[in-house]
Amino acid sequence: MKKQSFLTGSLLLTGSALTAKVLGALFKIPLTTLLGGTGMGYFSCAYGLFLPLYAIFVTGLSTAVARPTAAFAGRGDTAGAQYVRTVARRLFFCAGLAGTLLAAALAKVFTRHTSSMEAYPAVLAITPAVLLCCLTAVERGYYEGLCSMTQTAVSQAAEALAKLICGLLLCRYLMTHCPPGMSRETAGALGAVLGVTVSTLAGYLCVLIPGLRRRKEITAVPGTLPPRRDIRRMLLAVMIPAAMGALVTNLTSLIDLVTVMRRFSALLAADPAGFYRGAALSDSVPPEEAAAFVYGSFMGLSITVFNLVPSLTNMLARGVLPCTAQAWARGDRLAAAGYARQVLVLTGLVAIPSGCGILVLARGVLEFLFAGREAEIHAACASLQWLAPGMVFLCLTFPVFSLLQAVGREDLPVKLMLPGIAVKLAGNLLLIPLMYTAGAALATTLCYGVILVPALLCLRRELREPLHLWGSFAAECYGGIMCAAAAWVSYGRLMELLPQRAALPAAVLCGAAVYVFIGCLTLHPSALFRQHKKNRCTAP
Numbered sequence: 001m002k003k004q005s006f007l008t009g010s011l012l013l014t015g016s017a018l019t020a021k022v023l024g025a026l027f028k029i030p031l032t033t034l035l036g037g038t039g040m041g042y043f044s045c046a047y048g049l050f051l052p053l054y055a056i057f058v059t060g061l062s063t064a065v066a067r068p069t070a071a072f073a074g075r076g077d078t079a080g081a082q083y084v085r086t087v088a089r090r091l092f093f094c095a096g097l098a099g100t101l102l103a104a105a106l107a108k109v110f111t112r113h114t115s116s117m118e119a120y121p122a123v124l125a126i127t128p129a130v131l132l133c134c135l136t137a138v139e140r141g142y143y144e145g146l147c148s149m150t151q152t153a154v155s156q157a158a159e160a161l162a163k164l165i166c167g168l169l170l171c172r173y174l175m176t177h178c179p180p181g182m183s184r185e186t187a188g189a190l191g192a193v194l195g196v197t198v199s200t201l202a203g204y205l206c207v208l209i210p211g212l213r214r215r216k217e218i219t220a221v222p223g224t225l226p227p228r229r230d231i232r233r234m235l236l237a238v239m240i241p242a243a244m245g246a247l248v249t250n251l252t253s254l255i256d257l258v259t260v261m262r263r264f265s266a267l268l269a270a271d272p273a274g275f276y277r278g279a280a281l282s283d284s285v286p287p288e289e290a291a292a293f294v295y296g297s298f299m300g301l302s303i304t305v306f307n308l309v310p311s312l313t314n315m316l317a318r319g320v321l322p323c324t325a326q327a328w329a330r331g332d333r334l335a336a337a338g339y340a341r342q343v344l345v346l347t348g349l350v351a352i353p354s355g356c357g358i359l360v361l362a363r364g365v366l367e368f369l370f371a372g373r374e375a376e377i378h379a380a381c382a383s384l385q386w387l388a389p390g391m392v393f394l395c396l397t398f399p400v401f402s403l404l405q406a407v408g409r410e411d412l413p414v415k416l417m418l419p420g421i422a423v424k425l426a427g428n429l430l431l432i433p434l435m436y437t438a439g440a441a442l443a444t445t446l447c448y449g450v451i452l453v454p455a456l457l458c459l460r461r462e463l464r465e466p467l468h469l470w471g472s473f474a475a476e477c478y479g480g481i482m483c484a485a486a487a488w489v490s491y492g493r494l495m496e497l498l499p500q501r502a503a504l505p506a507a508v509l510c511g512a513a514v515y516v517f518i519g520c521l522t523l524h525p526s527a528l529f530r531q532h533k534k535n536r537c538t539a540p
Contacts, residue, residue, distance in 0.1 A: 069145025
């Protein structure tokens, strides 16, 4: 199997994630036009059941398979690496089947209590995706453990493409040939969700079939294999903390859902004029919709932009885990520290200028992405600015957690997230009455800052090697500030000459040019490529 360096694998995954994002947007925009608000409500209801089950049964599964696979491969034990995949297939087939049956059993109750029963067919149609996602995650984790990211990248892109094609075609077909007893919206939502389920099957086949073809090419090295129960324990020891971490991470959204609306309703009832003024709310919004409108603007606009960059840099975290795990299994702490340095500096190269740019161009970014929604943009602008530093913290947190998992400390991410969740809850309760949605945004930023700082200290303690990050981070922060300043100045000038949709990209390019120039002067290549020749994954 072809060897891939950490940088090559990470770039493949990032490119695949970017492709999936673009295809996802091409799927969602026409789907909204086809289904309308009611049909999209039924479609979203299906995801409302799927996502928590996905977090429990699938999140962390690729990591769980990749880490022991990388450990065996790092010692040259290809038989052990293949044995991990065999045991994982059986174990997680059972887990995925249990998840699918649980989803099917909960579908009717969930639909009754969260939406109209018209959404029930769509909710039921997504349940097989839990099993298919489990099977896909096993195969992806195996190849990621061998430092071969091509299979995962191709599988992700194929899944997004299949969702685009099958989802829209099935949605349109079922709306045109509506089954008896179904409304057009119900049938359309059913078709779209069936397309999503078919796309998970396409992703699974794309990662499974190449492995079947290579079966004869792989020669197992004879040796003593550990008992199956030890492999199962090893897999669950990684997966369970990762699943718990995913659930804890979702608590930030749950805290916002529970606290923000309650605080807004209380503030609105106590002082309507003060609420409109403090929340930067347009007078055109009726009082009975004011709290929901401000909350929807925060979640739909600010949080959407906040999640864009971390969803891409997360691929760097996935790419570094197997390489670090292999180095750790060989006892090469210096190589593991080198991988940590590379992924954190590379993540900072993307995250820091992005955060600085969003901070100064928040309104411009919102106007570019959500043109015509002036009232929502006005209400969301301040909160997006307060979220910008938190976005940088979140981007850096992902690779740190992956590195901790790679060195056998799967328990630390969950422990480190709990204080952050407490800060988020306290911040919402204390800051929302003072700053409204900006208070909720500041609480989120403080939450991820409280998580990141001790996570870096724990990583340094586990590696027992210096990471040499502060000089690189200082150079990136300086470049990010200059980048944001250049983008802000050029955006103001360009708005006098060009329409907004042309002025913002041009200003971003100006800022990026300044950032690249300053980076070439201040950031030494050794910060990223130190020991690069030694730090290659060893794949069978």
